[in-house]
Amino acid sequence: MHSGQIFLSEKLASVDDIDAALSAVADDYHGSATEYLARIDCTFFRAISTPELMSNLGNWQDIVLRLKGTSLVLWPALPSFDHLQANPDTLDVIDLPPLRLSAGSDGKPIWQSLDHDTASAVRKIDLEHIVKLHEKRCMLTVSTGHFELPSGAHTSHFFRAAECLADLGLC
Numbered sequence: 001m002h003s004g005q006i007f008l009s010e011k012l013a014s015v016d017d018i019d020a021a022l023s024a025v026a027d028d029y030h031g032s033a034t035e036y037l038a039r040i041d042c043t044f045f046r047a048i049s050t051p052e053l054m055s056n057l058g059n060w061q062d063i064v065l066r067l068k069g070t071s072l073v074l075w076p077a078l079p080s081f082d083h084l085q086a087n088p089d090t091l092d093v094i095d096l097p098p099l100r101l102s103a104g105s106d107g108k109p110i111w112q113s114l115d116h117d118t119a120s121a122v123r124k125i126d127l128e129h130i131v132k133l134h135e136k137r138c139m140l141t142v143s144t145g146h147f148e149l150p151s152g153a154h155t156s157h158f159f160r161a162a163e164c165l166a167d168l169g170l171c
Helices: 015-029 041-046 060-066 083-088 089-097 117-135
Strands: 005-007 034-041 070-076 097-103 108-115 139-141 156-158
Touching: 015 034, 034 041, 034 156, 041 070, 041 089, 041 117, 060 070, 060 097, 060 108, 070 117, 070 139
Parallel strands: 005 034, 034 070
Antiparallel strands: 070 097, 097 108, 139 156
16 A cells, blocks of 8 residues: 555445545544545445536535545445446446545535546555455465466466455455
8 A cells, every 4th residue: 555545444335434434544544644545336436426416415525524634536346246247337337537535725525537647546556455455365375396387487476366356345
């Protein structure tokens, strides 16, 4: 994780969920957090990406106050394969740019879509977070013997990246 960027708990599907997740970490990181990061439910992300739907979602002013001068970046959680089969229209949400919430000089919420480079950087941080979270189940090590890699090289360690993404519901 990059210095000052704090991941919130996953499974956020409402303004109240975001408020609770920020409440759980904001005091611990006050002064050191520069930005909070969160993957959120795809349907909820679509709603906050649509201004006419967003206005009915809750009090974002409370979230801005809890941020204490930092910002919050939100993007859709990667759906599991089961979720995509049940609700394939969520796939298009993944292509929407992440959104950053911060306070304006008047203290009111300001929403911004991240530009391509910043969005790519955030997604890279997210992928690093996923890999780190599942590192222990992905790193295979043998004390005697070795693995043969597709290149023909031999190693005593093997990292299975697919294990990180096998069940995105756990991330």
